Amino acid sequence: MKEVSSLQQMHPQFQPWILQADEFLSRCGDIPISEQLKSRRVLRVEFLALWGGGGLMMDDNLGGFVIALNKDLSIDFWVDSLGHEIAHTFHYDIDPSLPVDLMASSDAENDAVEVYCDNFSIAWKLTLGEARIREFLSYIS
Numbered sequence: 001m002k003e004v005s006s007l008q009q010m011h012p013q014f015q016p017w018i019l020q021a022d023e024f025l026s027r028c029g030d031i032p033i034s035e036q037l038k039s040r041r042v043l044r045v046e047f048l049a050l051w052g053g054g055g056l057m058m059d060d061n062l063g064g065f066v067i068a069l070n071k072d073l074s075i076d077f078w079v080d081s082l083g084h085e086i087a088h089t090f091h092y093d094i095d096p097s098l099p100v101d102l103m104a105s106s107d108a109e110n111d112a113v114e115v116y117c118d119n120f121s122i123a124w125k126l127t128l129g130e131a132r133i134r135e136f137l138s139y140i141s
Contacts, residue, residue: 007123011116014091017102021090021120029127033136040065040089041099045082047071047141054081056088063097065089071141078141079133083121088113090120 007025008018028036037045041064050070057066067085069078091113092099103113125133 007116007120010119011112013112014116017090018116021087021116024090025120025123025127028124033128033133037067037086040086041094042067042086042089045069045137045140053077054085056085058099060098063099065092065099075134075137075141078137079125079130080121082133082137083124084117086124087117087120 007022008015011018024036024039031039043059043062043064043066045067046069048068048071050068052070053073054067054069057068058064059066067082069081069085073081089099091103092101103109
């Protein structure tokens with residue numbers, strides 16, 4: 001496991017939920033990816049025909065998230081997208097029966113969240129190792 005920078009140091013404006021993301025990264029190394037997803041209330045990963053690369057969707061009936069990845073893109077893209085979409089779950093309060101978004105929706109804040117998600121994805125990939133994520137994605141795709 002490689003040492004990664006604290007997301008809290010890079011994105012202090014996202015207190016207090018950014019602390020949960022750092023904590024997740026500090027302990028996820030030995031946890032199966034399927035369990036990591038469950039801990040963030042991700043119900044499933046789907047491979048769909050999408051205009052974009054991926055996205056996080058809410059399943060209102062089951063009270064959790066679905067990560068959608070573009071089925072037409074490469075596994076290299078999926079590796080980065082999966083981490084990016086997991087990162088989005090941290091700006092939700094996942095304790096209620098239906099997760100609640102904790103973020104305002106200004107353009108500047110949305111842009112900053114996307115940078116945070118990219119940084120989380122990099123840190124997650126460094127922590128787990130790209131080969132492990134590729135293996136998981138190959139298994140579920």
